[in-house]
Amino acid sequence: MKTALADSAVRIVEQSGVETFSLREVARDAGVSSAAPYRHFSSKEALLAEVARRGFDQLHDELAEAGASSDRRSSFLTRCVAYIGFARRHPALYRLMFGAFPNKHRYDDLVEAGDRLFALLNDPLAASPSDKAARAIGCWAFVHGLAMLALDNQLRAHLPSEDDDSLLxxxxPLADTLMGTEPT
Known part of the structure; x- marks a missing residue:
């Protein structure tokens, strides 16, 4: 039942976003009574935390698969493109994952999922100089910013297209800077 409720919640977030999200709608979608969600989730926020955690896990898995190359630079670039692609395919889920979630610290599974994703995205930087933490945050800010620009249709006016080649x-240049390599 808990899984079915979470599956319904993901579907609803993907279709409608979180603005109108309700436990009643989740129960209706899952085909259960309106009280059923409360047996498995303490609140609407707890269910949304589960949806966000699932999003982080899904994005983590997609990045792990995309960046399977042994070449650090190639792995980094393919993970960045996959990150932006995930945001484009799942805009409402992505916004929930990275949006204002005031009590995120209450949900250990959610925090851990976010930390695993951050570590994976920045794994190719592991061999970089001692300022790795600053580089990792800079990388995340850059890629997240590109993802948000793509979601908000702000790249169209500045790129010949929004395909993977244009994103690459x-x-x-970010990969060159972060990895200390010469531009290609």
Missing amino acids: AVLQ
Whole structure:
């Protein structure tokens, strides 16, 4: 039952966003009574935390698969493109994952999922110089910013297209800087 409720919640967030999200709608979608969600989730926020955690896990898995190359630079670039692609395919879920979630610290599973994702995205930077933490945050800010610009349709006016090749052209100088390599 808990899984079915969470599955319904993900579907609803993906279709409608969180603005109108309700436990009643989740119960209706899952085909259970309106009281059923409260047996498994203490609140609407707890269910949304579960949805966000699932999003982080899904994005983590997609990045792990995309960045399976042994070449650090290639792994980094393909993970960045996959990150932006995930945001484009799942805009409402992505906004929930990275939006204002005031009590995120209450949900250990959610915090851990976010930390695993951050570590994976920045794993190719592991061999970088001692300022790795600053580089990792800079990388995340850059890629997250590109994802948000893509979601808000702000890249169209500045890129020839929004395909992976155009994104790679934007990301390559970042990879060169972060990894201390010469531009290609």
